[in-house]
Amino acid sequence: DAKTTQPPSMDCAEGRAANLPCNHSTISGNEYVYWYRQIHSQGPQYIIHGLKNNETNEMASLIITEDRKSSTLILPHATLRDTAVYYCIVIDTGTASKLTFGTGTRLQVTL
Amino acid sequence: GAVVSQHPSRVICKSGTSVKIECRSLDFQATTMFWYRQFPKKSLMLMATSNEGSKATYEQGVEKDKFLINHASLTLSTLTVTSAHPEDSSFYICSAVEFGQINEKLFFGSGTQLSVL
Numbered sequence: 001d002a003k004t005t006q007p008p009s010m011d012c013a014e015g016r017a018a019n020l021p022c023n024h025s026t027i028s029g030n031e032y033v034y035w036y037r038q039i040h041s042q043g044p045q046y047i048i049h050g051l052k053n054n055e056t057n058e059m060a061s062l063i064i065t066e067d068r069k070s071s072t073l074i075l076p077h078a079t080l081r082d083t084a085v086y087y088c089i090v091i092d093t094g095t096a097s098k099l100t101f102g103t104g105t106r107l108q109v110t111l
Numbered sequence: 112g113a114v115v116s117q118h119p120s121r122v123i124c125k126s127g128t129s130v131k132i133e134c135r136s137l138d139f140q141a142t143t144m145f146w147y148r149q150f151p152k153k154s155l156m157l158m159a160t161s162n163e164g165s166k167a168t169y170e171q172g173v174e175k176d177k178f179l180i181n182h183a184s185l186t187l188s189t190l191t192v193t194s195a196h197p198e199d200s201s202f203y204i205c206s207a208v209e210f211g212q213i214n215e216k217l218f219f220g221s222g223t224q225l226s227v228l
Contacts, residue, residue, distance in 0.1 A: 034217070043117070043204050043219035044155070087154075091217070099145065099206070099217060101155040 004088045009106040012082075018075040020105050022088030025069040030092045033064060035073045037084040038104070044087065047073065078109045114138060115207050117220025124195055125228055132190045132223045134205030140185040141207035145217075146178075149202040161188045195227045 005023040012018040024033065032051050036044040048055055048062045050071075055062045061074040075082055087104040114137040124130050134144055142163045147155040159180050160168045167180035177199075179191040188207075192199055205220045 036219075038155075041202065041222065041224065043115075043206075043221045046218065100157065101147075103154050 004102050006088055006105045011108050012078045014079055014109055014111055015077055018078040018107055020073040020086050023070045024090050027068050027090050031090040033071045034089045034091055036087045039084045080109050083109045115218045115220045117205050117223055121224045123226045126196055127194055130192045130195055132203055134188045134220050136186045136207045139209040143208045144188040145206045146190050147204045197227045200225055200227045
């Protein structure tokens with residue numbers, strides 16, 4: 001699986017949009033971009049995933065660049081409960097290959 | 112959505128005892144499950160890949176005789192920490208892959224906090 005690079009930490013004011021970047025410059029054509037988040041002492045929670053088109057669900061939006069070498073997770077209106085570590089992972093779902101977690105981005109949402 | 116149940120959520124044991132952690136996929140069949148461990152403020156580290164009906168594949172540096180994995184059915188995988196020592200204290204997390212869909216999602220259990228005294 002391709003490796004990813006994320007900033008170690010970010011701050012965001014409550015109510016504002018949180019934009020979390022991820023670089024995955026070695027991503028291959030079969031690999032999807034997945035985002036998970038982990039709140040302290042809990043298992044990771046699935047947020048969203050995509051291949052090459054932008055995606056949106058009830059939790060977030062995922063913007064993938066045309067060359068697929070980077071992506072941005074957008075939480076449109078961050079709340080205090082969104083404070084967590086966010087992991088960007090690339091996966092070849094066709095082979096159900098193991099997930100390799102990077103260090104993630106620790107998002108702190110403040111009042 | 113699919114749910115992965117992990118039990119127990121927290122366990123405290125004496126050094127030298129064995130601890131079993133269960134991971135169940137509640138409403139889907141998981142031919143593959145993964146086991147991770149996580150130290151405080153660190154990322155998840157993959158320990159092993161568990162395949163139903165076959166031996167688990169362990170990552171480099173993980174002792175297979177210490178961390179016994181059994182995946183006897185399509186909905187259950189267990190991790191047994193044998194002869195636990197204080198250095199085995201960690202947060203253990205399982206995950207399961209739901210097959211049969213174009214885009215598989217990987218679902219995670221809620222984790223087990225193991226404290227070895």
